[in-house]
Amino acid sequence: MKIQLKKTKDEFIALSPKDVKYKIKNPFGEEVIINKKKQEIKIIEEDGVTFVIYNNKKFAVEIFEKNQNKYEIIVNGVSYQFSVESPISYERKKYLSKLQQQQKIEAVTAPMPGKILDLMVEENSEIKEGEPLLILEAMKMQNEINSHVSGKIKKIYVKQNDTVAKDDVLVEIEVS
């Protein structure tokens, strides 16, 4: 397919949270260049499913979530996160992350939707890594949510019998 490129720069950088980088040039072209290598890669639709054809293999793909330049892509059922950057925004991002100081407040979020059965800590109490914070019931199972850091409980956002959604902040801990 031939597309007259207007606003797009010719290079993009897909960056994973673990800093894995894919530099991709000319994504719509016959010849896509990924990390400086020419690749035969294309996207097709079949039976209402999107597939990528690459290395003579077929990969079922899905854009699971997207928010501006942040993507969650599912390939064969496995999820990958990428932010798509231009060379300029990539440099800026690198610079900013250097400036950013180490965060002192850690938020504990709900790993799944559910109901708070029991709270084991109070605000301003001390907690050690691995100690239980609360019990979250989800899909009829009780799950102990443990602290992944040691520190002081700064704020508790939930109370007993609250229902929470996935990723809701439950507790904030001031890391010691």
Next chain:
Amino acid sequence: MKIKNLLIANRGEIAIRIANTAKKLGLKVFGIKTSKEPNAYYLEHVDEIIDFSESQEEIPEFLDIEKIISAAKDYKIDAIHPGYGFLSENAYFAQRCEQEKILFIGPSADAIYKMGNKTIAKQIATKHNIPLLQGSLGNVRDYREALQIAEKIGYPVILKAAAGGGGRGMRIVENPSQMEKMFKMASSEAEKAFKDPSLFLEKYVREPRHIEFQVFGDKHGNYVHLGERECSIQRKHQKLIEEAPSSALTEELRQKMGEAAVKIAAAVNYYTAGTVEFLLDADKNFYFMEMNTRIQVEHPVTEMITGYDLIELQILTALGEKLPFNQNDVKLNGWAIEFRINAEDVQGGFSPSLGKIAKVIFPKSKNIRIDSGITNGSIVTPYFDSMIAKLITYGENRENAIQNAINALKRTVISGIKTTIPFHLAVLHNKKFVNGELHTSFITKEMDKLYYNEPEDELVAAYVAVFDYAAELENDKSMIINFQKSREISPWVLNKRIKSL
């Protein structure tokens, strides 16, 4: 047929599974519609729908005994099949059916009660010289008594809900300092799940195999077993992969365990389908755990290696017919493995993955059986169990069944939600699994990575992200991968629904 119709008091794949056999037997099939999933796929498989969706009751529809009984009377229902879970092992429900002259497709209320109470079940096993794990005789009063018993039989020990099953109300205690906390957790979980906080305690066997025997009885005192299933691949005591037969059993051991299973069934005059669960330790000693008085999720693997339709046998024996075969007729052929496809995010700690399923594609082949409760557009709600389908593969031997499973799972597409398929592929590529070296802590002890991916997957994902982003920049709508078209449920609506739980 002495009956003309059948009400299925269940949902999802098992409702469809039961409906298929019931129709084959010429029965008119009734299903129950709920407000939680009024457009569910199983409703397309029944002849008539009983509508509970206007119900304002707080008690969940499939647990509401009096509502189901009264609907059954209104619709002149002859028989009720409870499936698994819900009321399938509720002795009172079986009794109410009997009182109202509705045929309950399952064992007697007495057998359900005795086997459902683990303390009584253990007493029965002891009386018939079936080996048991050492533990408390009956329920444990409090954590102090639990400490005393544990001191006597040695750590680790396991606390279990007396009325329990399915891993709820169960905690392993490694040393005395954990006892108080674990006792509290197990007890409150048991209270919530079964309305009974009673716990018992037993010796915990490290790395055992979970071996269960499918048994059948009729109302004329005949009993058979249909061989074993191995269900050692479990997470938090929830089975994920089951196979039949087991690579751990010799013909001699199979006969010995099968006889023990039949003895348990005979002790409670059992009829219809039941499952006797054992633990098998590394030295091939087996211990009776419990008997499940219902059809099991994993019954298809037994069907595939024996050729019998277990739902049909269940209905026939409930009707009072004699078992149409005896133990010598039962032959085990080949190997079958079942994979539970759950709507769960494996990378996110198996957390529930809710929402609308955009597209479902299952492979077709004579060696693949799909028992599915979903179709394109189905919605996974937070109200029910996360299992949405089962993929079962068959092979002449275990190696073939594994190879068929890898091919089948790779060709399966379920989009819009996350599923346990990448987990199953990781297990199938695990050397110890391939060698048949299984135990119930397999997932935590033998697996480094809980999902399987191909080396190119990450690059492919990066390319898709860049492609879509660039297309948006170009403002070329025709190029944008239309992923939102299937997502009419926004995360906002879902969150709201969860909050109103």
